[in-house]
Amino acid sequence: MLEYKSTIKARSYLYLELKKAASLYLQGFSIDDIRQKALVENIFSLNSENRIKEIASTVSERLEALDEMLLDKLVNGNLETSKQIALYAILKTDRLFFEFMQEVYREKYLIRDYLITDKDFAIFFQRKAEQNQKVAEWKDYTFYKLKQVYKRILTEAGFVKKNKKDVEITRPLMEQELIDHLNAKGDGIYLQAMLGGI
Numbered sequence: 001m002l003e004y005k006s007t008i009k010a011r012s013y014l015y016l017e018l019k020k021a022a023s024l025y026l027q028g029f030s031i032d033d034i035r036q037k038a039l040v041e042n043i044f045s046l047n048s049e050n051r052i053k054e055i056a057s058t059v060s061e062r063l064e065a066l067d068e069m070l071l072d073k074l075v076n077g078n079l080e081t082s083k084q085i086a087l088y089a090i091l092k093t094d095r096l097f098f099e100f101m102q103e104v105y106r107e108k109y110l111i112r113d114y115l116i117t118d119k120d121f122a123i124f125f126q127r128k129a130e131q132n133q134k135v136a137e138w139k140d141y142t143f144y145k146l147k148q149v150y151k152r153i154l155t156e157a158g159f160v161k162k163n164k165k166d167v168e169i170t171r172p173l174m175e176q177e178l179i180d181h182l183n184a185k186g187d188g189i190y191l192q193a194m195l196g197g198i
Helices: 015-026 032-043 049-064 068-075 079-093 096-109 118-131 140-157 177-185 186-193
Strands: 161-164 166-169
Touching: 015 032, 015 049, 015 068, 015 079, 032 049, 049 140, 068 079, 068 177, 079 096, 079 140, 079 177, 079 186, 096 118, 096 140, 096 166, 096 186, 118 140, 118 161, 140 166, 177 186
Parallel strands: none
Antiparallel strands: 161 166
């Protein structure tokens, strides 16, 4: 099982970076090649070596979560599908974000309470802090940043829209081919998190 981590607060959605890396991978570059290209050629257009290493590491991890079909759809599919696959890659590699989608996004969708408020975030993070010592040691600022980043990721991916300071669930339409593929891989749990149960 993945450990809880808060690195997403500095690494966010990274849709364009993941798509660029996936395109290179489909052209025959290995993940190590892509990491090297990030460092030497600065393919993600970042302004410090540390930032390049951070982003290359996160993008590589997400890339490894995707099979050939998903990589192809990420690069060549329609925008909505491509963005859904980028979100799926985050769910596969970030336990806390996945649990947020399962326990807050999905649950809210199922009871038709489509507004996710700051209070919902606070309750979720408090519950995780009570369940896990590592999370309990995080500072308030970490939770604040995580909340901001979760909202931004979900907005960019098309899963919520802004509603004043809250966000409102906008359940995306997903291609049947993608649904069938994820179910066949045994990843129905991630589908449920994204689509509120299907």
